[in-house]
Amino acid sequence: MFCELPLELSCQLFGTWLGYLALPGLVSQELLNLVMVFEVLRSFVVAILQGRDSNHQTYETDMPKDPHSFLVGPEYHAMHHVDPSAYISSSFRVFDWIFGTSYTLRSRRIMMSGLEGGFGQAIKKELELRESVNCVQELNIFGEGQKMIEILTNTDILIIGNEECISAIETIELFKQHYKPRSGNCLLLPEVWYVSSETPDSSSNASFIPHARKYYDEERFIYKQIVLSNSTSGLWRALGSEWMAKVAMWWIRRGARFSPATDPASALREYLRFFYGT
Secondary structure, three states: OOOHHHHHHHHHHHHHHHHHHHOOOOOOHHHHHHHHHHHHHHHHHHHHOOOOOOOOOOOOOOOOOOOOOOEOOHHHHHHHHHOOOOOOOOOEOHHHHHHOOOOOOOOOEEEEEOOOOHHHHHHHHHHHHHOOOOEEEEOOOOOOHHHHHHHHHOOOEEEEOOOOHHHHHHHHHHHHHHOOOOOOOOOOOOEEEEEEEOOOOOHHHHHHHHHHHHHHOOOOOEEEEEEEOOOOOHHHHHHHHHHHHHHHHHHHHOOOOEEEEOOHHHHHHHHHHHHHOO
16 A cells, blocks of 8 residues: 555556657647546555455456456456566556567476477477476377376366367366366466367368367366468478467467467468357
8 A cells, every 4th residue: 555556656647647748739738637636546446445456356266267358357467466477468458469478377387298290399399498387298198097187187288289089078178177276376277278280171170179169168277279380382381390389379478369370361261260160
């Protein structure tokens, strides 16, 4: 009340004044005064509520999935208190979209399955070098059942490659059933990333899409779809797996749950197919 609120109010008033100077003749002095009065009154209300404004709520168990895609709500802002270097926006997410701070992987335990190829090694390198993850390990999807359950219990993010539909579903269901949050990490929902190729005629991809849409709407974990280019010639072949890994992470850092690492035309086709073709 005596340290943080006055500093926050000072930043708001100073930013409002800078906005007034940046728009000469477009904003009247009366409107500036009205906005400043509103900001002062809002700070008094926040002080009376002991800091429990619209963006600060208490979650004693797993935080609910964020229902918004553009606005900043309490679920989104709560993540800023988990990782202060991310989720910085306070009203709209434009700032985080621009600077790639709309996501955090801090201390997450990541398990990968079915990604033995070039993209698997590239995404693993990207996660280990550029993100503050706890660990990145590989999981044998056809391994011993009990051993796999023990591994999934200690996993925060499960990344599955372009596996057979039934195997992928079984693994995701096991993860959903046996995942256990760590002590002090209860705010962070578990996540599933499914990596597929832009192959409209692939029976494996086509059969998994209805399940992917179901998982996308799942409330107990966050589902992300990563679509890779299957081009064997031209620019995408020259750029290679490392480029696709960087593109996928570029989208993910901006909070995207559908991350196309392919050319714009194919990305739009796969997007429409994923959301509206099932």
